[in-house]
Amino acid sequence: MIPRPHLVRAIALLVLGLLFCVFPGCSSNDADKNENQIVLTGSSTVAPLMSEIAKQFESLHPGVRVDVQSGGSSRGVADARRGLADIGMVSRDLKAEEQDLTAFPIARDGVCVIIHRDNPVASLTDDQVVAIYTDRINNWKDVGGADAPITVVNKAEGRSTLELFVGHFQLDNKQIKADAVIGDNEQGIKTVAGNRHAIGYVSIGTAEYDATHDVEIKLLPLAGIAASIENVRAGDFPLSRPLNLVVKGTPTGIVAEFIKFARSRDVNQIILEQYFVPLSQ
Amino acid sequence: MSRSRSDVALVWILRGCGLLTGAITVVIVGFLLWESLPAIRDVGVRRFVSDQSWHPSAGAAGGQFNLVPMIVATALATAGAVLLAAPLGIGSAVFAHFYAPRQLRHTHGKMIELLAGIPSVVYGLWGLVVLVPLIARWHPPGTSLFSAIIVLTIMILPTIALLAGAAFDNLPSEYLRASAALGLSRGRTVLSVVLPASRSGLFTAVLLGTGRAIGETMAVLMVAGNVVQNPTSIFQPVRTITANIALEMAYAMEGHRSALFVCGLLLMGMVIVLVGFAEWVSQGRIHG
Numbered sequence: 001m002i003p004r005p006h007l008v009r010a011i012a013l014l015v016l017g018l019l020f021c022v023f024p025g026c027s028s029n030d031a032d033k034n035e036n037q038i039v040l041t042g043s044s045t046v047a048p049l050m051s052e053i054a055k056q057f058e059s060l061h062p063g064v065r066v067d068v069q070s071g072g073s074s075r076g077v078a079d080a081r082r083g084l085a086d087i088g089m090v091s092r093d094l095k096a097e098e099q100d101l102t103a104f105p106i107a108r109d110g111v112c113v114i115i116h117r118d119n120p121v122a123s124l125t126d127d128q129v130v131a132i133y134t135d136r137i138n139n140w141k142d143v144g145g146a147d148a149p150i151t152v153v154n155k156a157e158g159r160s161t162l163e164l165f166v167g168h169f170q171l172d173n174k175q176i177k178a179d180a181v182i183g184d185n186e187q188g189i190k191t192v193a194g195n196r197h198a199i200g201y202v203s204i205g206t207a208e209y210d211a212t213h214d215v216e217i218k219l220l221p222l223a224g225i226a227a228s229i230e231n232v233r234a235g236d237f238p239l240s241r242p243l244n245l246v247v248k249g250t251p252t253g254i255v256a257e258f259i260k261f262a263r264s265r266d267v268n269q270i271i272l273e274q275y276f277v278p279l280s281q
Numbered sequence: 282m283s284r285s286r287s288d289v290a291l292v293w294i295l296r297g298c299g300l301l302t303g304a305i306t307v308v309i310v311g312f313l314l315w316e317s318l319p320a321i322r323d324v325g326v327r328r329f330v331s332d333q334s335w336h337p338s339a340g341a342a343g344g345q346f347n348l349v350p351m352i353v354a355t356a357l358a359t360a361g362a363v364l365l366a367a368p369l370g371i372g373s374a375v376f377a378h379f380y381a382p383r384q385l386r387h388t389h390g391k392m393i394e395l396l397a398g399i400p401s402v403v404y405g406l407w408g409l410v411v412l413v414p415l416i417a418r419w420h421p422p423g424t425s426l427f428s429a430i431i432v433l434t435i436m437i438l439p440t441i442a443l444l445a446g447a448a449f450d451n452l453p454s455e456y457l458r459a460s461a462a463l464g465l466s467r468g469r470t471v472l473s474v475v476l477p478a479s480r481s482g483l484f485t486a487v488l489l490g491t492g493r494a495i496g497e498t499m500a501v502l503m504v505a506g507n508v509v510q511n512p513t514s515i516f517q518p519v520r521t522i523t524a525n526i527a528l529e530m531a532y533a534m535e536g537h538r539s540a541l542f543v544c545g546l547l548l549m550g551m552v553i554v555l556v557g558f559a560e561w562v563s564q565g566r567i568h569g
Contacts, residue, residue, distance in 0.1 A: 044531075070531070071531040071532065072531055072532035074532055074533075074534050075531065075532065075534075078534060148421070149421055151417070151421050151422035151423075156507065156528045156529055156532070157336065157337065157338045157529055157532070157537075158338050158529060158532030158533060158534075158537070159532060173336065174334065174336055174345075178508050178518075179421075179422040179424070179506065179508065179518055180422055180424040180506040180507065180508065180518055181506065181507035181508050181509075181518075181520065181528070182507070183502070183527075183528055187409070187503065190409050190410060191409070191413070191424065194409065194410060194413055194414035194417065194423070195413070195414060195417040195421065195422060195423055196417070196418075197417075197421050197422075198417075198422065
């Protein structure tokens with residue numbers, strides 16, 4: 001069958017159109033360095049909070065677009081350094097070798113140990129947590145629970161929650177004998193909620209929210225201090241961290257304005273709704 | 282046939298399309314090679330099989346880069362899923378084609394197509410909140426090679442069933458008529474005529490299902506437990522290569538990142554071998 005000329009022309013136009021869409025696309029990266037766009041990348045703990053703050057900021061500044069992408073604190077640091085992002089999100093203190101960046105703390109968060117709600121264990125000492133994570137204790141009956149093997153849930157390499165956890169308990173990730181390795185907090189909570197004999201650690205904000213919304217998990221106290229937003233705010237909870245916005249050099253223009261807004265009292269409500277602890281009073 | 286100008290144009294456009302599609306594959310392989318070169322250079326190929334474990338974030342000097350447990354996990358999960366899904370998928374296609382009443386066959390076909398269309402993350406979520414707790418009650422921790430095999434089986438089942446059905450459709454109708462003329466029963470026809478005659482089509486179906494199982498990421502990531510180890514039991518957690526990339530890529534820097542591209546390259550190699558094999562089979566050599 002011989003195709004009719006106008007059909008051929010239509011196909012030709014379509015293909016050419018596609019080609020033109022693909023190739024000039026390569027150069028459009030330069031265009032997003034405009035004044036009205038702010039790009040944030042980094043910590044998956046901070047990203048949901050910043051998305052909410054960004055929405056508020058956008059409604060106050062028509063025409064401004066704030067693009068929030070998660071990917072971990074390390075990505076936040078790297079992207080802020082290389083200029084791939086205007087602001088990096090980092091859910092920990094800056095390290096000594098990262099002092100070329102300026103950090104603006106916006107809130108605090110804690111990391112807590114969680115177990116299944118039906119697990120009778122009410123608390124664990126630091127030594128017991130270490131023993132469980134290094135497989136020296138592998139049965140709940142050794143720490144006052146039922147006779148059942150412990151399912152140890154660990155975080156994947158590179159996550160700041162993991163760094164905070166191993167740092168606090170002075171563990172090396174290579175020593176940890178995990179039964180499950182998870183990505184984000186939500187996956188960790190679902191894993192523990194679905195397994196009566198599991199133990200894991202996640203961000204307090206997410207854990208407290210889910211525990212009060214009928215998810216079957218229980219937050220364990222650490223060194224006798226209850227894992228709660230209140231104790232993180234008071235600075236009592238041992239396993240807590242700052243949530244930072246980091247920039248290279250001094251922020252100017254719309255970026256500076258955004259950082260100022262994110263640290264202002266106006267966003268306290270948003271921070272509380274996400275179960276983080278606001279810093280400005 | 283005279284070649285009008287529009288014909289010439291069409292031929293060139295089609296050549297262009299062909300070139301572009303081919304070029305994309307070459308570009309991807311080239312990109313994978315380029316990105317994984319630093320790791321291959323700094324770490325060396327040997328350490329990817331001889332290191333103690335997988336702890337890449339400390340960089341080439343301090344880290345450990347053993348990929349073998351993940352290759353084993355990928356192979357086991359894929360093999361398990363294919364062993365379960367191939368008989369189920371081919372069986373359901375046989376049922377739909379030769380036994381089911383017309384109306385049921387139609388409904389069955391639509392159901393299978395629907396099953397093939399569900400996004401993998403949905404299977405993963407179902408696996409995480411339903412399947413894993415169920416298995417955990419029976420054999421903790423629940424997140425395991427076993428869960429991965431079950432979820433993968435459900436995911437590649439429709440692929441195999443649909444392609445097996447297509448293979449049966451392609452069967453010359455004389456075969457069936459000849460079989461009927463010989464007075465063979467329906468069961469005998471299926472076993473002695475249909476299955477042998479569509480053998481290469483069935484092999485292709487299974488191989489494409491295998492390809493899907495190897496490449497599946499999100500669902501496996503959510504149910505397999507992701508512990509890097511050589512499993513000694515089917516109820517132990519494992520980490521597949523795809524899950525490894527998905528789990529760590531967003532957080533990986535420099536040497537770690539490059540090591541993940543080595544994983545990607547490895548995966549690409551596996552799929553190329555598989556596609557090559559499928560090509561070889563579908564050329565009818567399996568009949569020989």
